[in-house]
Amino acid sequence: MLQLVRIVLVLVPVQGLAFDFGQFTRCVPIPRHMGICQDVGYSEMRLPNYLGQSSLETQVVPHSERWRPLLETGCHPQARVFLCSLLAPICLDTFIQPCRSLCAAVRDGCAPVLACQGQAWPDVLDCDRFPGHDDMCGCPVPLKDECLPRATCQDCPATEEFPSLKSTMDAICLNDFAVKAKLARRRFASTETEFEVEGRLEFVRQGPLLLYDTRTMLEQWLLINPHCAQALVRPGRAQLYLVTGRVRPDGTLALALLFPWHKKDVNLVAASRKWKHHQC
Incomplete structure (x- = not known):
């Protein structure tokens, strides 16, 4: 970028x-x-x-x-x-x-x-x-306000490797949404770097987010916060995360805690399954 x-x-x-x-x-x-x-x-x-x-x-x-x-x-x-x-x-x-x-x-x-x-x-x-x-x-006619959350600049969210089942469930409860997303970083021949969300998004907790808008919103967050994005994703290698976050009163999106989703991480899998019947 x-x-x-x-x-x-x-x-x-x-x-x-x-x-x-x-x-x-x-x-x-x-x-x-x-x-x-x-x-x-x-x-x-x-x-x-x-x-x-x-x-x-x-x-x-x-x-x-x-x-x-x-x-x-x-x-x-x-x-x-x-x-x-x-x-x-x-x-x-x-x-x-x-x-x-x-x-x-x-x-x-x-x-x-x-x-x-x-x-x-x-x-x-x-x-x-x-x-x-x-x-x-x-001055163009004002656009209709759809009240969609929007990405903004923020301090880099924390990440937690191999969390316990309890800490994962607590993070989902404390935030407005939790989505499984694969973040990717592409380095071009020039100095430009592009961040994107690969593949299909899976909601664990959808909250106020909309399916059609969430991918674009996460990619915009990566563009706005490249220093955070660079720490989250290595060049040429996508990383799957469980992304939790909230929507502030002013309508801006804030990512709160990210869990790298490893194949052997049974607690993340269990949390995503238990959430449907869980009461915070």
């Missing part, structure tokens, strides 16, 4: 939003290989963009890809819309910048992810630079 530290420093000019509203602009199709800005509701973009970039192939497209790891964390549902409104602004008769409220919402969701990597929200994206609702600006 590209370090999120590098994303902001490379993508955004240090002097500020480098766009001159008095300069000549042109409209061009959004390139198909500019993946993060496909299906955003329009097909033509204005150049130079609001970051002062005028070359698609040497500036805009390469820099847009550097945001992909941050977007894959799911830090905010409108993060892609906000970034594309700067990188690939819609081509209309008037200039439409993102609204200050949209910037603030994305900042509040994504700044903690950057903070987890040791970076602050960049000054160049200071939301006070963008227009308020009283001015002409772009």
